[in-house]
Amino acid sequence: MEEDTTWEQRLQALTHILTSPTTTPSLHSQFFISTQIPCYLDWEYPPILCTKHPSMFPSLHLRWGFSLFLKRVRRFGLPETSWRSKCPFQQPPPLILANGVEEARWEIEQRKEYVRKRLSRKRLESDVHPLIPILIPNLLLFGLLLWDPFLD
Structure with missing residues (x-):
């Protein structure tokens, strides 16, 4: 969250988010959050009322749009799950x-x-024969006994 928001604004925004969880917030909800925390770029809706750094390049809206694009590309357009x-x-x-x-x-x-x-699901176990994890290290050690890699 931005440093220019008060704790009361943060608390009101957090309360609103916790009491109405959704992946598609209504316009009223988006407007309320944007007035409480105007420059927060990690959400799905644009920072409408952000007046911080208006002459900065790239603009805040361009950065928000690009970050939203990258988030959707990273998920290949699939919905976000947790x-x-x-x-x-x-x-x-x-x-x-x-x-x-x-x-x-x-x-x-x-x-x-x-x-x-x-x-009744299959248990999470490997399909490797139980002797293989024992035989392979022992065969490697036996091979080192027959072949000395550190000859003078």
């Missing part, structure tokens, strides 16, 4: 579900089926 996107049973539910995650169903039978499906 760890909450993988947890469908969170309250409130995530705004965007991650790929492969089904929407939460709260009936008892559906929750039981969800748990059974989670428990």
Whole structure:
């Protein structure tokens, strides 16, 4: 946040963000946040009321547009997801579900089926034969016994 904002403005903006979480804020919400923190470049809407450094090149709006472009290019245009996107049973539910995650169903039978499906998944283990991690280092050491790399 910018240094020219007061703690009251920061607190009001944070309260507003926490009480209305969304990835597509309304125009009223964008205007309110821009009046509280006018020069914050990391959000999805332009810093409309920023009067700081008006003659600076590149302009604040150009820098905001370029940073928004880079954020979208980095994600290949896909929506932004987080760890909450993988947890469908969170309250409130995530705004965007991650790929492969089904929407939460709260009936008892559906929750039981969800748990059974989670428990019946293949365990996270490697498909490497258990003797290979033992044999390869031992064969390398045996090879060093037969071939001395540090000959005089």
